[in-house]
Amino acid sequence: MCGIIGFSGYERATDVLLSGLSALEYRGYDSAGISCFTKDAKITTIKSVGKVSELKALVPGELKSDCGIGHTRWATHGGVSRTNAHPHSCGNVTLIHNGIIENYLALRDTLAAGGRTPVSDTDSEIAAMLIDSLYTGDAAAALAAAVAHLEGAYAFCVLFSDQPGKIYCIRKGSPLVACQTEMGSIIASDMVALLRYSKDYFVLEENLIACLTRDEITLTTLDGTPVTPDYLTVTWDVSSAQKNGFKHYMEKEIHEQPDALSRTIMPRLVRYSENGTFYMLPDFTADGIPDSVFLGLSRIIITACGTAMHAGMMGKLLFEELLRIPVTVDIASEFRYQNPILDENTLVITVSQSGETADTLAALRLARKKGARTLSIVNVKGSSIARESGHVFYTHAGPEIAVASTKAYTAQLAAFYLIVFRAAYAAGQLSIAECAKYTEQLAAIIPSIQQVLEQKDEFTKISRHLTKANDLFFIGRGMDYALSCEGSIKLKEISYIHSEAYAAGELKHGTLSLITSEVPVIALATQHDVLPKMVSNIKEVRARGAFVILVAAADAMIEEELYDFRINLPQISDRFAPFAAAVVLQMIAYNTSYLRGLDVDQPRHLAKSVTVE
Numbered sequence: 001m002c003g004i005i006g007f008s009g010y011e012r013a014t015d016v017l018l019s020g021l022s023a024l025e026y027r028g029y030d031s032a033g034i035s036c037f038t039k040d041a042k043i044t045t046i047k048s049v050g051k052v053s054e055l056k057a058l059v060p061g062e063l064k065s066d067c068g069i070g071h072t073r074w075a076t077h078g079g080v081s082r083t084n085a086h087p088h089s090c091g092n093v094t095l096i097h098n099g100i101i102e103n104y105l106a107l108r109d110t111l112a113a114g115g116r117t118p119v120s121d122t123d124s125e126i127a128a129m130l131i132d133s134l135y136t137g138d139a140a141a142a143l144a145a146a147v148a149h150l151e152g153a154y155a156f157c158v159l160f161s162d163q164p165g166k167i168y169c170i171r172k173g174s175p176l177v178a179c180q181t182e183m184g185s186i187i188a189s190d191m192v193a194l195l196r197y198s199k200d201y202f203v204l205e206e207n208l209i210a211c212l213t214r215d216e217i218t219l220t221t222l223d224g225t226p227v228t229p230d231y232l233t234v235t236w237d238v239s240s241a242q243k244n245g246f247k248h249y250m251e252k253e254i255h256e257q258p259d260a261l262s263r264t265i266m267p268r269l270v271r272y273s274e275n276g277t278f279y280m281l282p283d284f285t286a287d288g289i290p291d292s293v294f295l296g297l298s299r300i301i302i303t304a305c306g307t308a309m310h311a312g313m314m315g316k317l318l319f320e321e322l323l324r325i326p327v328t329v330d331i332a333s334e335f336r337y338q339n340p341i342l343d344e345n346t347l348v349i350t351v352s353q354s355g356e357t358a359d360t361l362a363a364l365r366l367a368r369k370k371g372a373r374t375l376s377i378v379n380v381k382g383s384s385i386a387r388e389s390g391h392v393f394y395t396h397a398g399p400e401i402a403v404a405s406t407k408a409y410t411a412q413l414a415a416f417y418l419i420v421f422r423a424a425y426a427a428g429q430l431s432i433a434e435c436a437k438y439t440e441q442l443a444a445i446i447p448s449i450q451q452v453l454e455q456k457d458e459f460t461k462i463s464r465h466l467t468k469a470n471d472l473f474f475i476g477r478g479m480d481y482a483l484s485c486e487g488s489i490k491l492k493e494i495s496y497i498h499s500e501a502y503a504a505g506e507l508k509h510g511t512l513s514l515i516t517s518e519v520p521v522i523a524l525a526t527q528h529d530v531l532p533k534m535v536s537n538i539k540e541v542r543a544r545g546a547f548v549i550l551v552a553a554a555d556a557m558i559e560e561e562l563y564d565f566r567i568n569l570p571q572i573s574d575r576f577a578p579f580a581a582a583v584v585l586q587m588i589a590y591n592t593s594y595l596r597g598l599d600v601d602q603p604r605h606l607a608k609s610v611t612v613e
């Protein structure tokens with residue numbers, strides 16, 4: 001978590017830093033700060049509690065600088081206060097940090113013995129003290145020596161007071177990307193802060209030291225050997241990271257789903273022929289994912305966090321139905337400490353929008369260490385998970401800025417559908433004609449999402465009712481249960497209404513006691529094979545007075561007295577209903593948060609990219 005940016009160049013550094021911090025604010029937004037070399041080669045630091053807009057108000061227009069660093073914080077060690085906000089300084093060192101220094105207490109005691117006393121509660125200030133204690137004029141040597149003492153994750157950008165115009169950076173775990181432009185050198189946690197200056201960037205590899213000056217970025221290993229970076233290019237432009245007329249990023253990203261899905265699906269459809277007939281099948285040759293990844297498997301493990309894990313729950317159902325191989329879905333933070341049984345016939349699939357989630361990255365590393373095959377479904381190009389995975393399937397959903405994941409989720413679903421269809425075809429479980437038929441049905445969900453979005457007024461009516469709720473349940477069976485989990489997290493994280501997702505058949509084993517007329521139930525009934533069972537479960541909650549919002553297949557026969565609101569999905573076969581139903585749940589969550597007057601894009605206590613454990 002936390003967004004960091006550094007700039008050395010020919011422009012006003014404060015402008016570059018503050019606009020970069022605004023772009024990175026989704027990574028953390030409880031306090032912010034900048035430190036800049038001023039014209040007299042001194043370092044000025046300005047910090048504030050609150051959002052970047054509050055910091056901006058404190059930065060004087062006359063502050064002239066061409067080199068500085070900036071930080072937007074998501075508190076881990078130490079509460080939200082100006083003192084705990086970054087940058088932190090000690091002696092010659094002023095730094096910003098993203099990550100967690102796990103052994104900071106031991107380091108603090110050692111450094112205290114040398115006469116250095118921290119003023120904040122942060123682990124980051126201890127890192128500043130450590131680097132300063134090792135600095136004798138050679139910045140790279142001090143950083144190399146410091147990291148030998150550090151345990152945990154870090155991305156540092158460091159100013160040394162006697163080296164104006166230079167920023168030194170190093171990272172482990174937490175991301176840093178950089179670019180060189182005519183206006184200077186820039187480094188940041190995420191490409192979205194660089195987009196307005198360049199589409200070409202490189203990922204700073206772990207344990208390399210970068211030195212930014214206005215004219216160049218030099219990279220060296222810890223022992224001083226020069227390294228040349230590998231540049232990547234993004235296809236996004238600046239507008240893809242802006243609101244473009246929508247009130248919130250979340251609203252914009254929900255509406256971008258037809259395009260995002262099109263980018264995930266369409267480039268992977270390739271024409272095959274058999275016995276003179278042509279078929280469009282998913283093909284991952286261009287992704288460098290051979291069919292052999294899916295052959296000879298004894299099991300599949302899907303591991304991820306939050307919404308990405310919910311996409312994995314859908315993946316499990318699809319794999320087991322069509323590939324007929326056992327699949328488990330594990331929360332990455334659990335998987336990584338479970339000593340799982342893995343071998344070369346196990347495929348571990350990690351899923352991550354950011355590609356930087358610490359637990360998912362650790363799960364991937366564990367899978368690789370234990371000899372499993374690895375495939376990652378990732379949105380951000382060049383991210384740590386993408387770079388470390390045996391194979392990568394990029395979702396190409398475009399930048400997702402809102403903390404609540406929407407288009408990344410449906411793109412992850414689409415990735416699973418494509419992967420399962422291809423794997424089942426490659427393994428002989430699907431004929432070419434079946435695979436082509438399912439693939440065609442998948443492509444057909446793209447226009448159906450637009451149809452869902454047209455029911456805007458209905459979502460507002462439902463949300464108006466939900467704004468008063470304190471508790472709420474999502475119920476469903478099979479795919480609808482997997483989707484309930486996603487609907488519930490979406491509503492919770494941005495509306496602050498407590499909700500739970502329940503397998504509809506399980507309610508009566510205890511939880512039904514919580515259902516009253518004060519507790520709305522969102523019932524998903526998109527799967528015809530379990531429709532009669534689902535109707536029984538809706539009757540159970542209705543009999544306890546629940547206010548029921550039904551999301552159902554248009555042709556599902558359900559008595560009107562069983563629900564208060566009904567949203568019908570466009571005509572799509574059951575297997576593909578989760579796409580349309582997901583958009584319904586996203587819109588309900590979005591409108592509920594908005595009508596409650598909350599910060600939709602930056603909900604309290606959260607951050608977009610969770611790079612700490």
Ligand code: M6R
Pocket residue numbers: 305306307308351352353354355356357360403404405406489490493608609610
């Ligand atoms: O970047 P990732 O997909 O790895 O992130 C995983 C979760 O942190 C993320 O999906 C989170 O649950 C979302 N905020 C939910 O909307």
